[in-house]
Amino acid sequence: xxxxxxxxxxxxxxxxxxxxxxxxxxxxxxxxxxxxxxxxxxxxxxxxxxxxxxxxxxxxxxxxxxxxxxxxxxxxxxxxxxxxxxxxxxxxxxxxxxxxxxxxxxxxxxxxxxxxxxxxxxxxxx
Amino acid sequence: xxxxxxxxxxxxxxxxxxxxxxxxxxxxxxxxxxxxxxxxxxxxxxxxxxxxxxxxxxxxxxxxxxxxxxxxxxxxxxxxxxxxxxxxxxxxxxxxxxxxxxxxxxxxxxxxxxxxxxxxxxxxxx
Numbered sequence: 566x567x568x569x570x571x572x573x574x575x576x577x578x579x580x581x582x583x584x585x586x587x588x589x590x591x592x593x594x595x596x597x598x599x600x601x602x603x604x605x606x607x608x609x610x611x612x613x614x615x616x617x618x619x620x621x622x623x624x625x626x627x628x629x630x631x632x633x634x635x636x637x638x639x640x641x642x643x644x645x646x647x648x649x650x651x652x653x654x655x656x657x658x659x660x661x662x663x664x665x666x667x668x669x670x671x672x673x674x675x676x677x678x679x680x681x682x683x684x685x686x687x688x689x690x691x
Numbered sequence: 692x693x694x695x696x697x698x699x700x701x702x703x704x705x706x707x708x709x710x711x712x713x714x715x716x717x718x719x720x721x722x723x724x725x726x727x728x729x730x731x732x733x734x735x736x737x738x739x740x741x742x743x744x745x746x747x748x749x750x751x752x753x754x755x756x757x758x759x760x761x762x763x764x765x766x767x768x769x770x771x772x773x774x775x776x777x778x779x780x781x782x783x784x785x786x787x788x789x790x791x792x793x794x795x796x797x798x799x800x801x802x803x804x805x806x807x808x809x810x811x812x813x814x815x816x817x
Contacts, residue, residue, distance in 0.1 A: 575741040577740045659799075
């Protein structure tokens with residue numbers, strides 16, 4: 566992608582922002598898991614991502630069906646313990662996604678000042 | 692938010708990622724408009740964001756109902772010309788959103804290396 570050409574077709578399409586990863590709750594889950602390479606329990610994820618059990622389950626289903634997250638069910642003593650971790654594929658895909666996200670921020674940051682300075686200083690300063 | 696405490700409740704909830712702005716196509720539209728302070732025609736947005744007319748219309752409805760974008764219908768000679776621009780409120784809200792997006796990237800970037808180096812080097816390197 567050519568950063569300096571903001572007139573090219575599809576310049577702001579951001580095809581790399583796959584909706585499976587981009588959805589707000591799943592983005593939080595993936596970031597939490599990326600920061601915990603040894604995985605997180607279901608309960609930890611509920612708390613860290615501020616989700617209900619039902620919501621988290623639904624999003625984990627989407628992520629594991631896409632092969633991004635592995636969910637392991639075991640027992641801690643007699644209590645069931647569900648652990649979630651990124652797969653190698655998930656880590657790779659999420660890092661690629663983050664690169665595209667950085668591109669959005671770069672586009673917004675650099676081009677704001679250029680465009681603002683140009684045609685419409687009144688509107689830009691509003 | 693405390694960057695160094697990744698165990699706090701809601702640490703990865705990213706409440707600032709308002710779905711009205713976060714949706715992939717709308718994120719592209721908003722970035723395109725932020726970079727063009729004097730606005731863009733409907734046709735330009737279709738091309739830059741690689742959307743169908745119907746999809747763009749639908750997303751512009753959502754954005755203008757939220758007061759983020761102003762859509763102006765006029766004529767260029769005898770041809771109808773629809774122009775779209777961010778409102779002052781939209782620009783402010785989108786910049787706030789971008790700050791939250793930067794937080795996600797910062798979280799992912801800094802904590803990956805810390806967590807990877809720590810508990811599970813095999814998994815982290817996979």
